[in-house]
Amino acid sequence: MESSQENSISNNLDELLTPRIPERNYNYDPPIPSSRLERLLRERELRRSTRSFHSNEELRDCNGEVDTYGNGNEFYPSGGDKGAREDDFFERIATSKPLNDGFERPDDRLPKQHLLVVANRLPVSAVRKGEDSWSLEISIGGLVSALLGINEFEARWIGWAGVNVPDEVGQQSLTKALAEKRCIPVFLDEETVHQYYNGYCNNILWPLFHYLGLPQEDRLATTRSFQSQFAAYKKANQMFADVVNEHYKEGDVVWCHDYHLMFLPKCLKEYNNKMKVGWFLHTPFPSSEIHRTLPSRSELLKSVLAADLVGFHTYDYARHFVSACTRILGLEGTPDGVEDQGKLTRVAAFPIGIDSDRFIQALELPQVKDHIKDLKDRFAGRKVMLGVDRLDMIKGIPQKILAFEKFLEENPIWRDKVVLVQIAVPTRTDVPEYQKLSCEVHEIVGRINGRFGTLTTVPIHHLDRSLDFHALCALYAVTDVALVTSLRDGMNLVSYEFVACQASKKGVLILSEFAGAAQSLGAGAILVNPWNVTEVAASIGYALTMPADEREKRHRHNFTHVTTHTSQEWAETFVSELNDTIVEAQLRTRQISPLLPKREAIECFLQSNNRLLILGFNGTLTEPVDSQGRRIDQFKEMELKLHPDLIEPLKKICDDPKTTTIVLSGSDRSVLDENFGEYKMWLAAEHGMFLRFTKEDWMTTMPESLNMDWVDSVKHVFEYFTERTPRSHFELRETSLVWNYKYADVEFGRLQAKDMLQHLLTGPISNASVDVVQGGRSVEVRAVGVTKGAAIDRILGEIVHHNHVKAPIDHVLCIGHFLPKDEDIYTFFEPELPSGPTPTPRAKMVNSVNGTVTNLSTGTNGLVSFHHKPPISYRNPEKIASNHTNGNWLSRIRNRMTMHEGSSVLDLKGDNYFSCAVGRKRSNARYLLGSSADVVSLLKELADCQP
Numbered sequence: 001m002e003s004s005q006e007n008s009i010s011n012n013l014d015e016l017l018t019p020r021i022p023e024r025n026y027n028y029d030p031p032i033p034s035s036r037l038e039r040l041l042r043e044r045e046l047r048r049s050t051r052s053f054h055s056n057e058e059l060r061d062c063n064g065e066v067d068t069y070g071n072g073n074e075f076y077p078s079g080g081d082k083g084a085r086e087d088d089f090f091e092r093i094a095t096s097k098p099l100n101d102g103f104e105r106p107d108d109r110l111p112k113q114h115l116l117v118v119a120n121r122l123p124v125s126a127v128r129k130g131e132d133s134w135s136l137e138i139s140i141g142g143l144v145s146a147l148l149g150i151n152e153f154e155a156r157w158i159g160w161a162g163v164n165v166p167d168e169v170g171q172q173s174l175t176k177a178l179a180e181k182r183c184i185p186v187f188l189d190e191e192t193v194h195q196y197y198n199g200y201c202n203n204i205l206w207p208l209f210h211y212l213g214l215p216q217e218d219r220l221a222t223t224r225s226f227q228s229q230f231a232a233y234k235k236a237n238q239m240f241a242d243v244v245n246e247h248y249k250e251g252d253v254v255w256c257h258d259y260h261l262m263f264l265p266k267c268l269k270e271y272n273n274k275m276k277v278g279w280f281l282h283t284p285f286p287s288s289e290i291h292r293t294l295p296s297r298s299e300l301l302k303s304v305l306a307a308d309l310v311g312f313h314t315y316d317y318a319r320h321f322v323s324a325c326t327r328i329l330g331l332e333g334t335p336d337g338v339e340d341q342g343k344l345t346r347v348a349a350f351p352i353g354i355d356s357d358r359f360i361q362a363l364e365l366p367q368v369k370d371h372i373k374d375l376k377d378r379f380a381g382r383k384v385m386l387g388v389d390r391l392d393m394i395k396g397i398p399q400k401i402l403a404f405e406k407f408l409e410e411n412p413i414w415r416d417k418v419v420l421v422q423i424a425v426p427t428r429t430d431v432p433e434y435q436k437l438s439c440e441v442h443e444i445v446g447r448i449n450g451r452f453g454t455l456t457t458v459p460i461h462h463l464d465r466s467l468d469f470h471a472l473c474a475l476y477a478v479t480d481v482a483l484v485t486s487l488r489d490g491m492n493l494v495s496y497e498f499v500a501c502q503a504s505k506k507g508v509l510i511l512s513e514f515a516g517a518a519q520s521l522g523a524g525a526i527l528v529n530p531w532n533v534t535e536v537a538a539s540i541g542y543a544l545t546m547p548a549d550e551r552e553k554r555h556r557h558n559f560t561h562v563t564t565h566t567s568q569e570w571a572e573t574f575v576s577e578l579n580d581t582i583v584e585a586q587l588r589t590r591q592i593s594p595l596l597p598k599r600e601a602i603e604c605f606l607q608s609n610n611r612l613l614i615l616g617f618n619g620t621l622t623e624p625v626d627s628q629g630r631r632i633d634q635f636k637e638m639e640l641k642l643h644p645d646l647i648e649p650l651k652k653i654c655d656d657p658k659t660t661t662i663v664l665s666g667s668d669r670s671v672l673d674e675n676f677g678e679y680k681m682w683l684a685a686e687h688g689m690f691l692r693f694t695k696e697d698w699m700t701t702m703p704e705s706l707n708m709d710w711v712d713s714v715k716h717v718f719e720y721f722t723e724r725t726p727r728s729h730f731e732l733r734e735t736s737l738v739w740n741y742k743y744a745d746v747e748f749g750r751l752q753a754k755d756m757l758q759h760l761l762t763g764p765i766s767n768a769s770v771d772v773v774q775g776g777r778s779v780e781v782r783a784v785g786v787t788k789g790a791a792i793d794r795i796l797g798e799i800v801h802h803n804h805v806k807a808p809i810d811h812v813l814c815i816g817h818f819l820p821k822d823e824d825i826y827t828f829f830e831p832e833l834p835s836g837p838t839p840t841p842r843a844k845m846v847n848s849v850n851g852t853v854t855n856l857s858t859g860t861n862g863l864v865s866f867h868h869k870p871p872i873s874y875r876n877p878e879k880i881a882s883n884h885t886n887g888n889w890l891s892r893i894r895n896r897m898t899m900h901e902g903s904s905v906l907d908l909k910g911d912n913y914f915s916c917a918v919g920r921k922r923s924n925a926r927y928l929l930g931s932s933a934d935v936v937s938l939l940k941e942l943a944d945c946q947p
């Protein structure tokens with residue numbers, strides 16, 4: 001089974017890493033780079049050379065009469081005339097043809113990546129003209145603009161057409177009409193749209209993600225509670241998933257977009273875990289402190305994490321998302337993403353762009369030139385300021401207008417020399433907040449125009465409507481100062497479009513620092529805080545009077561960015577990383593041990609006569625900690641308790657004379673006493689430094705040489721950090737100290753741990769004979785040599801002696817959620833290691849009475865036998881002495897050894913040794929179990945099989 005898995009992985013990898021460019025460009029097949037960065041750089045290089053190869057071909061074709069634009073997904077007509085007619089943009093969807101449609105792609109072109117773009121809104125919105133006739137209009141918004149700019153893919157769209165179509169005839173005819181545009185509709189009924197789109201998406205998630213907070217319950221009608229809206233949201237996402245599933249073909253990349261579809265990745269993966277799923281958020285992702293106010297915070301995060309790749313516009317948004325996953329879900333945030341039990345969801349920033357050529361070329365069109373001329377005539381003698389926004393509260397339109405008013409107020413000289421054109425595209429008009437905003441803006445505009453207008457002019461031209469592409473380009477081109485005052489904005493493509501159209505005028509961009517675009521265009525723009533009306537007013541003055549050379553420099557900077565970071569680049573980078581994420585996951589899977597073959601293990605257990613069952617405690621036999629969604633109860637959790645479902649089965653197993661059970665734990669003796677005092681088993685506390693058979697006294701297996709002089713200094717350090725790290729605590733054990741920050745703020749805890757580690761490793765105790773062990777959320781300092789693997793041979797010696805073992809141990813099952821430092825326990829028993837079991841020095845079993853040392857070592861046949869070494873003494877003789885009042889135990893071993901001279905204590909071959917890591921995918925264990933719940937079910941089965 002294992003090898004077939006390996007094979008399928010290699011095939012996939014080969015397939016994924018096959019360069020997607022004509023082979024003749026490359027006459028060597030480089031090996032798969034093992035680092036992500038190397039792979040991505042290679043992929044980028046390949047993409048670029050493919051593109052330049054294709055564009056050379058196209059150039060040649062254009063001159064040589066062959067129309068290569070008919071080769072698939074190119075939207076533009078030939079001749080590079082991308083914006084030739086007003087409705088070309090629209091045409092781009094229409095002319096997007098499937099492969100093999102009569103326009104043959106030259107042979108050496110490899111097929112384009114097939115893409116299923118899933119977004120709430122289709123690039124076209126439908127308007128019903130008759131029972132089965134439809135008119136399709138381009139949808140407005142940055143998401144649509146950007147996605148229409150990508151053409152290097154074989155893309156199909158899945159989404160809502162913005163209209164309620166309850167009847168069969170309508171649905172069929174619309175499906176047909178949309179199919180011509182490569183669009184596939186998801187039919188949402190009116191109530192779902194109301195609760196899902198107007199409600200959960202636009203009244204809850206949208207304001208929350210833009211830092212406007214959650215609505216009060218009284219802003220939700222009784223039928224539209226959080227719960228019913230969330231239920232509609234999930235239902236709608238499931239409907240999208242159904243449509244995706246219906247149209248998905250193997251090899252497709254499924255790219256889900258935006259906050260409307262946070263549930264989609266989970267639904268898709270439930271259908272088909274092999275689907276390549278990416279999710280991209282077009283809005284900001286807020287600070288985790290904001291996200292945690294959302295009632296469904298955990299469910300949404302978990303669903304998004306089902307995707308292979310999660311993308312955001314900026315590093316800040318990505319950072320907030322990772323932080324929400326660590327703080328709210330308790331998962332591990334790494335520089336690459338979020339890790340949940342070894343499964344990594346890659347999280348990264350992919351700043352979107354525009355199709356800049358389309359804007360630049362449009363300016364050359366006669367109709368755009370005509371528009372430009374009209375506008376210039378109309379605004380002659382006045383500087384033009386421009387705002388283009390959907391009429392949305394996040395766009396800061398009132399703030400913009402108020403700042404403009406302040407500017408006019410303070411600069412009377414400008415009153416008849418400047419005009420502000422504000423295009424406010426109506427949007428989400430069914431949501432009451434948007435209706436209110438519209439009234440508010442009208443009121444302010446009216447007041448200012450009344451205040452500063454004249455008989456012939458008004459300072460603000462406010463349009464409650466959208467403009468067509470050519471009119472918009474013309475307006476961008478004649479603008480002197482563009483004003484973007486978003487209170488928060490995922491990116492803001494209007495600022496990009498303005499820059500693209502300013503090659504001749506070199507106007508100034510005033511840009512809110514709260515728009516994602518501020519990260520990319522911040523150097524060339526004047527950045528403002530839109531809440532600071534005084535600052536914005538002053539910036540308007542500065543922009544209107546900026547010297548030409550400064551305008552030129554600022555423009556050049558931004559223009560370079562806009563023309564190089566295009567929507568095409570954005571999409572290619574995202575898809576390429578998504579593909580690579582799969583490669584990475586497969587490479588990681590190769591390092592992960594397989595799941596424990598339960599049947600085999602149980603079968604082997606039953607057939608054996610002398611079994612050794614070694615169990616960890618914390619994380620192995622305890623109840624799984626579900627920090628995901630549930631509030632962690634630190635008080636309850638800190639008290640380690642045996643899983644209640646194990647009480648009976650464990651008793652049964654321990655009572656079986658054929659089984660020797662050991663609980664080997666880092667916990668101290670009292671914890672083990674409390675939980676296992678009633679069982680017939682061996683307890684090994686503090687990583688095996690203390691040992692007792694439960695009916696007997698504790699003895700120490702600690703070698704005398706163990707130096708503990710460092711304890712006070714470390715305790716001092718731990719106290720210092722505990723005082724300064726709320727909700728952290730430390731445990732003082734006899735052989736180790738553990739500082740735990742599991743309940744503290746994860747990020748702060750990690751920083752503190754880093755600081756602590758640095759001090760421990762380089763500070764005053766750096767020369768002490770200690771091991772500093774870093775756990776997931778802990779730092780442990782132990783005496784050198786205190787590991788479970790080092791203790792096991794001493795323990796085994798004691799058990800062999802105690803049990804009067806006559807037959808060799810013929811089955812070992814070792815299960816634990818052990819720290820990497822303690823994984824030497826797995827290798828100790830490993831029969832298949834070529835030379836000896838473990839790289840750590842073999843520990844010694846010391847008898848306190850006569851000081852004899854017994855060393856256990858593994859022969860090349862995998863069998864462990866005893867040898868005798870000169871004596872050293874126990875550190876704490878009275879403890880061990882009390883355990884051996886009945887005589888000299890070592891001499892008994894000697895007797896037994898004599899009796900079985902030549903035979904071995906352990907008879908382990910490949911198939912009767914099962915080591916199993918719990919909840920740690922990467923380990924030295926042969927197998928893995930997901931959680932302590934799996935341990936419970938395994939032990940229950942073993943118990944049920946007991947006679």
Ligand SMILES: O=P(O)(O)OC[C@H]1O[C@H](O[C@H]2O[C@H](CO)[C@@H](O)[C@H](O)[C@H]2O)[C@H](O)[C@@H](O)[C@@H]1O
Binds near residue numbers: 258492
């Ligand atoms: O579909 P609507 O509800 O009418 O809203 C239009 C779109 O608004 C949002 O756009 C965002 O995406 C842009 C491109 O990434 C970005 O520049 C902008 O900052 C965002 O606000 C929304 O995220 C889309 O889903 C909507 O389609």
Ligand SMILES: O=c1ccn([C@@H]2O[C@H](COP(=O)(O)OP(=O)(O)O)[C@@H](O)[C@H]2O)c(=O)[nH]1
Binds near residue numbers: 141142143389
């Ligand atoms: O009359 C208009 C006004 C705006 N837009 C487009 O709407 C998009 C707005 O995108 P942005 O990222 O700025 O914000 P969003 O509306 O997506 O939040 C831009 O591509 C504009 O060209 C348009 O097509 N017609």
